[in-house]
Amino acid sequence: MFDSKIIEVDGVFVGAAIITGLATSLRFYATHESVRSLHNAILPDLAALRHHVTATFRRMGRSRACLPGA
Numbered sequence: 001m002f003d004s005k006i007i008e009v010d011g012v013f014v015g016a017a018i019i020t021g022l023a024t025s026l027r028f029y030a031t032h033e034s035v036r037s038l039h040n041a042i043l044p045d046l047a048a049l050r051h052h053v054t055a056t057f058r059r060m061g062r063s064r065a066c067l068p069g070a
Contacts (some may be wrong), residue, residue, distance in 0.1 A: 004016045014034070
């Protein structure tokens, strides 16, 4: 690992973008359950990674809020 960037969505730490040495891509390290499906996903740049993680986090949050007892 050469560097990393924290990924937060709506003030919640959901993971980190890992710069592995390949200058063309970032690997996502998921720490929040709602984005666990994206763990180790490789995306071309930080903007694309943030967008994908944010969309997944918000979509999963809405689906959990619809569950009984949530």
